[in-house]
Amino acid sequence: MSIGRINRTKGIALAAITSTAVVAGVIFIQGAADADPKPTLAQAKTQVAALQHKAEVAGESANDLRGQISASTARVNALKAGIAKQQTQVDTVRRQIGSLAVAGYQTSGMSTTAQLLLSPNPDQFLSQASTAQAFAGQQDSALRRYQQAQGKLTDLQASEQTELAALQAVQAQQNALTKQIQTNLDAAQKVLDKLSDTERKRIEQENADEAAEARKERPTRDSDRMDNLPVPVSGRAGTAVQTALAQLGDSYVWGADGPDSFDCSGLMMYAWGKAGVSLSHSSKAQASEGRRVSKSQLMPGDLVFYYSPISHVAMYIGNGRIVHASRPGKPVKTDPIDLMPYNTAVRPG
Template structure:
């Protein structure tokens, strides 16, 4: 995501600028930024570019919230499945103990000497019955042990079922959060796309070039040492992704958002990174920007809502924003908040 762009200096006078900037762009800028529709064309152009930047930044922050909610929902889903599996195993244990007591009751019934304690099998409140049975000294040693195990097993089963229910309820809430964040992302992106489409081709091109170095081809990475062998592998993977599209919420291999690219690249090196840019910045040891080495993660903005991978020669590889493919950009394209060595 490119931010804090400065307007390109075209050398055109104000009257020529007025013919370059479309009326649609001025109207869109006025709508989104509050500027009057008859504002100075140059001011309107700058407002339009700033509005696109703002909308894309908001979309990226919402994307990371979407990723975080999705990651949490997946974790809760796994918790719920484990609790349900554990409940099923505990239910099997309860059933076996009931079967054992049933067999004893059947034998006693056939001899006409059924122990009242075995009425537990028909009781909906085993704890209360056990207290009465123990007081009346009607429970034999073997039956008492089995009944005690049954009581503990039933308590554990109830607890496990409660945990599973709690996890499922949390999962539903997080799924709702994912849906809300998705709508926010889509709304911001629609607004940004409309505003970009309203600009003339020259203005759209200048928006994309505004923070670029203008250097064609790949940066000179000769003689640049990575932070570690796994960092070298991650850089190689990130370079393989060059040119692939930005797809919000995606972590490869055919498309990426910013944190998805970092997660995928390090996964190719055998390293599991968290899903969001905010979590990735704490996935290793922080180092000064002046000491950045290839493979280090560079987080941008105070809230770390964007992230890229330093590759040397003052460049990062990152997934910028929708419509811009994975590419090289200057490490200083936005304010750097941290550099993390994995």
């Protein structure tokens, strides 16, 4: 065998060995990734809770864009209405100019002297000639009105395009946050999928039991369950507290504001809405929709905000407890006020 052929053979063999090693490495890495150690039940609960909290944070960030989207949409609609109205004015002036142009054309082919000589009634013609001068002035005035109307229409159309671009940008941000919510929820589900059937059923049963226990705390006609509050609560705050407690056991759903499912800011919006107080569907926005109160001065109905930046809101019900739509996978329930990092509080209404 020639030396060249031997070298070529060695080269082919080396390439084959290298390729095999690369493939084996990829398989090993993939296998290692797929073979992440199975978490204990406690570890899985911790990981799922963290991922669900991340989903809630993204959800409240998406909620915070609702106000911008609503305001921008209102401006776009107002501009569209203004454009339609202005277009009608432009069309009206254009028709006036057309009528004036036709009328002017009918006498433009003959000199004033010739028209006077041929007129059967010279006195009447001279009167009409004076009117014609005024008619020419009308044409100039109409042209000026048209230019002004068309200029305003162009400005309105440009403003609409600018506002539409801004609206689309905010909507794109909200869509990205919505995807982030689902990504975190999917990651939480993957953690659960690593557990055994028995472990998953145990978690499901614990969640179901927690929802059932929460529903037992709901106010009833026989007992309004307000006796355990440290101070009397009535009026709007009383209505808000009663409404929030009536939702105990309902499920957490991002973007929901009742009547059977809620996210944290949606629950506050719903409860205070029943009391006649309008709140934004955003925990960050709600933090500025009331009078600031200190933690030591909290009263039932006050809104309590958590984390920095704010990403969760609850309602104080007294005795150091809150009612809130806690996070995905959990029901509306009551908890100690210090369950999460406290930020601030406000009193709506």
